[in-house]
Amino acid sequence: MDATVLGAWVATGLTLLIFSFLYKDNPLFKLAEHLYVGVSVGYTIVKTYDTVIVHLVVKPIIENGEVALLIPVAIGMLMLARYVPKAAWMSRYAFAFIVGMGAGLAIPRTISSFILKQIEDTVRPLISMTGPDSLTFSMNLLNPASNLNALIILLGVGSVLFYFFFSIEHSGAGKAVARTGVIFLMISFGAGFGYTVMARMSLLIGRLTDLIEFSDASYGRPTVWLLIFVVAALFFLARRGHAQPPDTH
Amino acid sequence: MTFAERMLKIDRRIIFLVIGLCTLLPLLYPVGLPIKISSEVRGVYDHIESLPEHSVFLLSIDFDPASKPELYPQAIALLRHAFKKNLRVITMTLWVSGTGMADQLVTQVAKEMGKEYGQDYAFLGWSPGGPAVIINMGQDLSSAFPSDYSGRSTKDLPVLDGVRNLKDVTYMVSLGAGKPGVEEWYVFGKDKYKFEMGGGCTGVMAPGLYPLLRSGQINGLIGGLRGAAEYESLIDQKGKAVAGMDAQSATHVAIIVLVIMCNVFYFSLRHASRSQGHIG
Numbered sequence: 001m002d003a004t005v006l007g008a009w010v011a012t013g014l015t016l017l018i019f020s021f022l023y024k025d026n027p028l029f030k031l032a033e034h035l036y037v038g039v040s041v042g043y044t045i046v047k048t049y050d051t052v053i054v055h056l057v058v059k060p061i062i063e064n065g066e067v068a069l070l071i072p073v074a075i076g077m078l079m080l081a082r083y084v085p086k087a088a089w090m091s092r093y094a095f096a097f098i099v100g101m102g103a104g105l106a107i108p109r110t111i112s113s114f115i116l117k118q119i120e121d122t123v124r125p126l127i128s129m130t131g132p133d134s135l136t137f138s139m140n141l142l143n144p145a146s147n148l149n150a151l152i153i154l155l156g157v158g159s160v161l162f163y164f165f166f167s168i169e170h171s172g173a174g175k176a177v178a179r180t181g182v183i184f185l186m187i188s189f190g191a192g193f194g195y196t197v198m199a200r201m202s203l204l205i206g207r208l209t210d211l212i213e214f215s216d217a218s219y220g221r222p223t224v225w226l227l228i229f230v231v232a233a234l235f236f237l238a239r240r241g242h243a244q245p246p247d248t249h
Numbered sequence: 250m251t252f253a254e255r256m257l258k259i260d261r262r263i264i265f266l267v268i269g270l271c272t273l274l275p276l277l278y279p280v281g282l283p284i285k286i287s288s289e290v291r292g293v294y295d296h297i298e299s300l301p302e303h304s305v306f307l308l309s310i311d312f313d314p315a316s317k318p319e320l321y322p323q324a325i326a327l328l329r330h331a332f333k334k335n336l337r338v339i340t341m342t343l344w345v346s347g348t349g350m351a352d353q354l355v356t357q358v359a360k361e362m363g364k365e366y367g368q369d370y371a372f373l374g375w376s377p378g379g380p381a382v383i384i385n386m387g388q389d390l391s392s393a394f395p396s397d398y399s400g401r402s403t404k405d406l407p408v409l410d411g412v413r414n415l416k417d418v419t420y421m422v423s424l425g426a427g428k429p430g431v432e433e434w435y436v437f438g439k440d441k442y443k444f445e446m447g448g449g450c451t452g453v454m455a456p457g458l459y460p461l462l463r464s465g466q467i468n469g470l471i472g473g474l475r476g477a478a479e480y481e482s483l484i485d486q487k488g489k490a491v492a493g494m495d496a497q498s499a500t501h502v503a504i505i506v507l508v509i510m511c512n513v514f515y516f517s518l519r520h521a522s523r524s525q526g527h528i529g
Contacts, residue, residue, distance in 0.1 A: 022265045040346060047345050052377050055396060105380065105437070113436045113466070121464035144463045192456045195473070199319060199452030201500045202474035204272050205493040206318020212276055 008214045012222040015207050016230045026237055028230065122157055124150040156184040251521070253514040264507065271503040275495035282495055289462055290479040292469025293447040296420060297330050304419035305412055306336040309434060310354065312426035313347035316451050320424050322477035322490035323449045324354055327422060330484045332362035337408050338370040339418075341394070343382060343429040348375045352398055367401070371408045374398030379429035383437040387415040415442040424449040424471075431458055435466055449476065 017032035057073055060066040078094040081087040126147055127135045138146040162174070163181030170178040215223035250258075300306070308327060312320045331338050338359075342351045355372045364370050373394040376382045385393035390412060391403050403409055411417060421444055423434040431448035439446040445468060450458055452473030462470045471480055474497060477490035 023262065043349075044345050047348055047375065048377065051345075051375055055400070056376070060395065105384065109436045109440060113440045117440075117464055117466055118460060121460070188456070192453075195452040195455050197504060198475065198497065198501070199473055201268075201272065201497055202319045202452060202493065204268075204500075205276070205474065205496045206489075208269075208272055208276055208496075209318075209489060209493060212273075 005219050008219040009222040009226070011210060012214045013226050015211060016223075016226050019207075020230055020234060023234060026234060028233055028237075122153055124153075126151055126154070155180065160184050251518070253517045253521075256514050257511065257518070267507075268500055268503060271499040272496045275499045276492070279492060279495045282498055284478050284482050284491065284494055286479050286483060287476075289470040289472070290476050291483070292462075293327075293422065293449075293471055294330070294469070294480060294483045296445065296447060296468055297327075297334060297336070300334060300336060300419055302335040304336050305339065305417060306331045307339045307341070307415075307418045307421040309421070309423040309425075310340060310342045310347060310351040311344050311423055311430045311434075312451075313344050314350050316426035317350065318493075319451045319474050319477065320426060320449065321350075321354065322474065322488055323471050323480060324424055325358055325488060326477060326480040326484055326486070326490070327424075327449070327471075328355065328358040329362065329486055330480075332359065332364050332369070333484070335369075336419075337412075338364075339373065339408065339412070340370065341373040342375050343379055343433070344426075345375050345377070348398070367406050367408060369408060371403070371406050372398045373403065380433045380437045383415075383429075383434060384441075387438060387442040390414050415444055418444045420445050420447070422447045422449060425454070426451050427454070430454075431467070432461075435461060439466070447471075 014032050014035065017028045018036075020026055021029040057069055061069055075094050075097055078090050081090040124145075127137055128147055130136050137148070139148045140146040141148060143149065159177050159181035161181075163170075163178045163185070168174055211223045213219075215221055297306070308324070308331070310320075310324055328338065328340075340351065340355045342348055352372055352374070355370065356366075359366065359370050374397060376385075376393055378385070382393050390409070394403050396402055397406065415421075415438055421434065421438065423431045423446070425431040425434075425448065431450055431454075434448075435446060438444070447469040448458060448461070448467045449471035450473070452475070455470065455472035455476075458467070458470055458472075461467045471477060474490050474493055478494045481488050481491050
């Protein structure tokens with residue numbers, strides 16, 4: 001059997017087994033779920049072993065004599081000391097190295113990229129100078145750089161920050177500002193949720209597109225045959241569930 | 250039980266069926282709804298379009314098969330565009346679970362566009378470390394990837410002639426489904442080594458990346474299947490993303506209708522119970 005055809009049958013079967021959960025939880029879904037986890041972990045282990053151990057450690061040391069690589073290997077091996085209770089303390093050196101290096105690399109870069117650059121973008125001028133004596137206020141909502149959008153962002157950032165400032169009671173004028181912050185937060189959550197729905201529907205579209213493609217005769221119509229099989233199996237499982245009284249022990 | 254009560258307690262499997270049909274029918278019988286090109290997708294397209302021939306284009310395929318429906322069409326469209334412009338295409342991944350898929354993707358598009366491995370493009374594969382790989386590439390590319398995915402020394406690949414580190418990359422796009430992805434490429438790559446960069450991401454991630462776009466930290470963003478469809482329209486090679494747009498629109502309409510109906514039934518029930526309370 002051609003590998004493409006075999007792949008089509010496997011992909012179709014697993015898709016339909018996973019979709020069977022929409023009817024109700026069942027052993028077919030569990031089978032596909034466990035296969036997914038097993039295959040993912042197995043693939044990751046094999047690729048990691050091949051790339052890291054074979055190509056980045058063993059080959060360079062043996063073929064090119066890069067003995068300096070033994071230093072990171074030794075630090076990495078210290079991690080395994082966690083499995084030996086008496087020597088578990090040694091793993092702390094490896095963790096200290098990772099945490100120290102990770103924090104050292106990440107903190108300055110993150111501050112620069114996400115805090116300073118974003119503050120710089122938030123405090124844009126609310127009115128633009130178009131000449132030596134003329135000032136303009138652009139109202140175009142569709143232009144992210146317009147003055148109106150700069151004002152909206154300023155309002156949003158200010159009110160949301162105030163909403164999370166708990167040292168002052170949110171009453172009177174403060175309540176209005178905090179409420180404005182909540183509105184901005186709700187719009188943000190709504191946009192996020194809308195994009196999430198779009199993303200999940202895209203995944204469904206992807207699977208259905210494949211199922212339609214694999215219903216073709218050139219693949220042996222796996223979608224049709226496996227759909228019949230899954231429906232029959234679900235029917236059989238439902239009948240067996242009704243026939244067997246629940247175990248009360 | 251009133252109609253509104255029955256509708257609010259409807260079996261969720263009926264809703265699944267409605268959504269399924271709204272997705273399936275437009276895929277079987279497409280109507281070809283128009284696709285409007287957004288400025289963020291055009292940003293990536295225009296930049297690639299402006300690059301001279303043989304510029305170095307780095308595409309980081311930072312996703313695995315779980316995000317394939319959204320990001321695979323984006324990658325195909327970007328590679329087709331880059332190959333059409335005769336750019337030197339370097340591809341890689343920061344996701345170990347996406348290595349095989351990325352190799353298949355690059356090989357498939359290169360074959361379709363008649364490109365030669367090593368001469369016109371290369372797939373470097375995966376290297377462990379996430380952000381550390383980006384930093385390493387910024388210092389010395391051949392140190393981060395001593396060999397490509399097929400085991401050939403990267404120093405011997407003609408496509409990498411003159412490319413010592415990330416400073417020699419003309420344009421870079423990360424197609425990310427999470428971490429490491431677009432943000433890591435910006436933080437540890439572009440911000441430090443100063444190359445121009447665009448991004449592509451799943452729909453879930455898009456709202457979180459818009460601040461980077463607005464501040465000019467990335468010059469374009471392809472968001473989800475919709476972004477892929479826009480890019481396919483721009484390069485005039487309509488594929489799976491454009492085909493899925495009718496279904497996407499239909500499901501969105503179905504969900505909006507369901508949300509409105511639920512609210513109508515909920516408020517009518519609340520109104521009825523309050524009226525009964527007044528009478529009682």
